[in-house]
Each structure stands twice: as C-alpha cells, then as structure tokens.
Amino acid sequence: MKNCRFSTRLVVLLLTSVALLGSCKKTPDGPPAVGTVSFAIENMAGTKAVALDGTAYTTAGGETFTVSTLRYYISNIKLLKNDGSSYAAPSSYFLIDVAKPSSANFTLGNVPVGDYTGASFVIGVDSTATKADPLQLTDALNPANNMYWVWSTGHIFMKLEGTVTSTTPNKALTCHVGGYRAPYSAIVTATPPFNGTTLQVRADHAPQLRYSADILKLFDGPTKFTLINFPTTMMPSAASVQVANNYAAGMFAVKNIQAN
C-alpha cells in the first residue's frame, strides 16, 4: 500500500516536473543551471595512506598500530557561500570503505551553479535516517553493509578496527562510534576550511574537492587518547562522543580544489 502511495506521489512529481520543464523552455532564462561536484577522499594515518595490509602507523605519542577495517559515513553535504546562503544536497549518504577504493570517490549532481567558499558534512548519519525502518534502508544505509547496530539500533558512523602493535602482547583496536540519543549523540559535523579557494560550479565543468582524512586524529584532538588505554567503544557512550568530537575537529582537511 505504501508503495502505491509513493508511486502516486512520484507520478505527480514527475508530471509536475515535466510541466515545469516545458514551461521553462518557453522562457528566455531556461532551466536553472546546475553542475556537478566530485569528491575524493584520501584516507591517511599521518603521512602514510591507510592500507589494510598490515602496514604499521605511528601515533603522535609514538605508539604503533595496524588497520584491518576502516569504514565511515559522510552525509548531509552542504555547500556554503560567502553571503551565508548554502546548498544542501538531498539524500547524500556515502559509505567510505578502505576495502573498496572506489568508495573514496563520489559525485553530487544537480548542484546549482555558483561560487562556493566552503563545504560541511556530517561524519555519520543524521538521526532521521538512522531511526528509519531498517527494512526500508537501501544502498549506503542498508543494514547489510555491516555498519548497523541492531542493539540500541542505528548506524555505526565510524568503524576502525586493527591491532595495537606497540604493546606486548598486541592488543585489539576496536572503535565503533555511533548513537543519536542524548546524552551520547555522536552525530558530528566537519567544516574543513577551503583556505580562500573558491569552488566554482558551472554547467560545463565539474570541479573536484579533494580531502585528506587522517585517522590519527581519532586519538588526538580535544581529547587525547593513548592506544594502550583507548576504550573499546562498541556502544553509544561518553568515550564514543569524545572520539567523534576528535574526528570532527581535525580528521578532514581540504587538500586541493580542482576547477576542471
């Protein structure tokens, strides 16, 4: 029944769109101009690219660790203009997975042309999407992506797993951050500065935003963690909020903006 309602709505929407497009063609201005913006993310641990091959990485405190899983969500991307206005990309949910290199590149379409001076995004998933009927969640949000807690319910926003190798014996590194309920909401937003560069969206060229994402910042931000004492965060908790605030503060940096 739900689908019937959906399809009726969609048909109405499509008809309306067709009507609007038709009428637009008659006006001299034409349809509102849109372009695309592509995103590229380089997952780093300090100066080294993150690989799942046993490469050891060194924290600011000199501890070492390897990575077996690194996956996280980027959602609710917003492109910001100098005048305070912004464009919020609808339904933008992307699951970055180091095991799937193609996931580090994604594209937003239908972005209104203009000069953007910043971009913000949620590292994780908003509460509306994560509270939705899990059987209706598809694509990046599908519980089958193994980024979903059945207990307590909702998406795991950030999953880092590996081994701390600077201790004897070695210790498992398990960091699953999620949760949307107060007081342990881990929904955080990053707004890495463009540093004066402008992202020029035009109908005829597709600029690219390239970010570096440094996982060392999970341990090194407003809250300093040592790996030997790093909490095994598997549930919404005070520690998981601290880790989220750390990665919101410093994990992402704009590497360059290509005009293309």
Added chain:
Amino acid sequence: MLLRTLLLALRRPLAHWRLATVVVLGGAVAGSTNCRQVAGPELAVPGTTQPANFPAMVYGLAQNLPDAATFELGRALFYDARLSSDGTISCGSCHQSFAAFAHPGQALSPGVGSQRGTRNAPALQNLRWRRGFMADGGVLGLELQALAPLTDAHEMHLPLADALAKLNADPAYRRRFAAIYGPGPIGTPQFLRALAQFTAALTSANSRYDKYVRHEPGGTLAAPELRGRALFQAKCSGCHATDLFTDESFRNNGLDRTFARDSGRAHITARPTDRGRFKVPSLRNVARTAPYMHDGRLQTLAAVLAHYDHGVQPSPTLDPLLRPTGGRLGIPLTALEQADLLAFLNTLTDTDFLTDARLAAPKQTE
C-alpha cells in the same frame, strides 16, 4: 523519505507482489473451498487469529500479511544452520519448539565455536504482542530482531551481507523468494520479512488457563490451581500482567547487588537508574522453559519462588514492588502458597503450541 529508497521501492514493488500473491492464493482458496472444503492457505499459517483474552496485536497481520508460502519460507530460514558462520547453528538450535522455543537445560547456549554469551535464550512466543525485544529491550521490532542473533559473535556470527549472499547462491531459495517477492536478488527486507512470518506465527493461547478464562471446553482448574491463581493475581500480576503474563516493563528483581557482568536495560539507555533492570518475561509455558532468569541461573520454578520469598538482594534500583514498607525484601510465600502457585503456573502449559508440527523443523526433503 530518501529518494533512493523510493526509487528502489518502485523498482522492487514488494507490496504489489505480495498483493498479487494473496489475490492468486485467495482465488485458489475460493475455488477449492467450493468443491473440496479444504483449509485455505490462511488457515495453514498458525497464529493468525486474535485470541479473545489477549490485547490487540502490536505487529498486526496487515504489517506482513501471512500466507502459507512465506510462512514455510520463514520456517526454512529459522531452521537453516547455513545461516551461521560455520554452518552449525540455526535459530532453532537454541529455540526448540517443544520447549516454547527456549533452550531446555542451557543457562547460556553455545553459539558457533561453542562460544557463550551472557544471556539465557528466551522462549519465543506471542511475539506479535511485543514492543521491545531482548532482555534489555534494545531491539525495537520483530523483523529487525533476527539480526541480533544472526550477527552476534557468540551466536550465529554471520554478517547480514554474508547471509544474503548464501541465500542468493541457493537456487531453491532464489526460486522461493522470487515466487513471493518477485524477481531480483534477495535483499534485507525480503529476508527479514519472510523470517518474521515464522516468528510472528509462534502464538501460544491454548493452555488450560486460556480455556478457563474463555469458558471453553476443557477449561477447568482444580482447587489448588484456583488458589494459585488468586495468589498470582494478588502477588505476581503487578509485573506479570494481562494474559500475556508480562507488562513489558524493565525491572530489577533482586538477583544481585551489583551489575558489573550485565547492566541490563542500562546497557541500552546508559541511565544509572536502569542498572540491573531486565524485561519482565512472559510466564506462558513457564514449566517448560527452564532454566530461568536472564542468565539462566535458576534451574527450577521452585528455586524461582524461593528467590522471591527469601533470596531478593538489595540494590538502589531494586523494584519497589519487592520492597514492601516495613517488611523484608521480596514476596513472602508459605510452602502451601508456593505449591499452589506452582500448580497454577503449570496450567499455563499449552500442549497444542508445544506439539504443533507446523512449527517444528521441516523435513529435509521439501
């Protein structure tokens, strides 16, 4: 909601297929009842009627319209050990039909690799009437619930994506899912909804007690059972309420003074006031679901009653009903009262449910 979801829903019109199936089956029933008076597919699915002495269903029939093919598919999934990481553990391994889908004799059931978790496998019955699942209420819906044991490292330990891959690699499952949901790969909703048709069907509403309250034939209770019922209403129904025998609340019943091993409801809410609180379990078929308590620590019903009489431990979150003003902790029960309560609890055994062949493991050949 999300455009992607909407588009996918359009591409895979699940409800339309379901509707079509029901219409086709309905037509078949109408045709066959005219000439042969056989039971229709609806009747072949257990647990599709509302017992007169139960409250309204939470997971109503319309939410996942029962039909024989989907129920049988859910049953096959429930008993399929391939849905575990090493192919040894099915849902039915720890939830056995003759024990109201509890695990007799197992305080903590072994999962894959003989791993054990921290909680006793609960009875599965009357799940249509449940709001939260698990002893801590952490899982919020019947369809989603199956993911907890499926993916838990101490239970079946199979990621959902791997489960779907196994199902999609099996031509027989592909055929059965396609017949119900239409062509295309078996996805999260199809898998979980098919399984929920089986778990939703596990309705126990035909004990001698039920017949007694519904004034049906066979519904007679003997004097000790009636005394036990009166005692139960006076002393136990504050938590084990309604004919579901639970008020679905979370309470600390005084098993421990501290909760380092398992904080119960607080595991989900992180509230100190929820420490040591666990879901009040139903008492239906309770004579068949030993051992008892969230961790299976008590072996007999006599031990449970003895706990309430003189074993209740103090702690800040101990339930107020176990803290009478001026009295000692717990629920004082004389030996005769305990015997009468046991007699009453035995009237909650529903042999029809425990022996329903439709709910047992399917024969290997289909």
